[in-house]
């Protein structure tokens with residue numbers, strides 16, 4: 334795209350103090366826009382030459398919000414001097430990197446009315462937004478038009494639509510979705526290791542008669558996984574007995590994590606300490622690796638504390654114990670909450686573990702279904718017992734400093750299929766998008782039979 338090229342060269346020239354022009358201003362704005370877009374959790378594929386057709390009720394501000402670019406950048410890209418002078422049908426150029434990920438609901442909007450306006454299947458839009466087609470929306474509410482990555486409709490065999498994330502950031506969980514046109518057991522694997530995908534919904538098909546099953550699941554990426562290109566495979570057994578499979582490349586994008594040196598008291602024998610850590614991990618692995626429990630939650634996670642205490646150690650921090658003899662990464666988020674503060678369930682779930690452990694101290698683990706578990710370590714006391722069902726906001730324990738802990742804090746951990754990922758994005762991201770109108774029990778039965 335011409336604009337982008339000239340903007341870049343102008344910018345670098347300007348660093349040498351050669352000249353200042355109106356191009357420079359545009360370049361700075363553009364760079365700002367690119368930074369904003371790059372910092373967003375979802376990095377949309379750059380499609381130069383994208384345009385947007387102005388619709389009834391649009392303002393430059395609403396379009397800028399939908400595109401997630403600064404208003405000034407959109408105005409500059411289109412050389413608009415009066416932001417109020419927009420005409421219905423007018424074609425706007427999108428700044429590089431911009432893509433319509435969301436639309437803003439207008440007064441009286443439902444998922445269905447937006448779907449009609451955008452020419453999208455209403456149930457697909459409902460699934461994307463964890464809603465139902467008839468749901469009334471608040472004016473101003475953002476409605477997602479696409480998933481973390483643009484859909485890649487590469488059908489193979491009975492698999493009609495495959496939506497594989499093209500990029501997943503180290504330490505985060507990507508989302509995989511596939512649509513199949515007949516009952517079959519779809520399997521997914523990441524570099525050869527199985528992923529716990531499951532049938533989520535049965536939807537009526539657009540063009541043809543019949544139904545399709547939407548399968549979905551997370552692709553959790555450990556903070557320790559080397560950045561690079563990995564292979565995600567989908568497979569199923571055809572009626573002929575032949576295994577039909579396809580692999581997709583997924584890029585794991587690196588992230589910069591801080592490094593922390595932790596000194597353990599010298600009286601503890603390092604080797605014994607490592608053996609204890611490993612034994613405890615071995616004990617917990619089967620607890621948080623199950624994928625049989627149906628999805629327990631319907632909305633984004635709550636903070637597991639009553640208020641936002643400062644983070645003392647974020648997820649992913651590289652840890653050196655006693656001068657690098659034991660290298661690992663921090664598998665959760667530490668909050669500096671005072672001892673005795675109530676720890677709350679962030680979402681509905683089932684207590685799978687509540688007991689004292691050597692390293693983690695008094696611990697609680699919740700199973701939220703679909704292979705997603707949360708853990709709470711170093712508690713003063715557990716307020717729940719194994720097998721109990723909890724709802725979002727229920728107290729499950731009290732903050733303490735039991736186990737291998739240097740002070741009172743809450744360690745909050747989130748694991749998917751046993752892989753610890755950053756729990757913080759789960760406080761805001763739309764979670765598994767299961768429309769409440771779908772009979773999930775039927776799906777669960779189907780899965781068990783297979």
Ligand SMILES: [Zn+2]
Pocket residue numbers: 646663665666667743744745
């Ligand atoms: Zn911690």
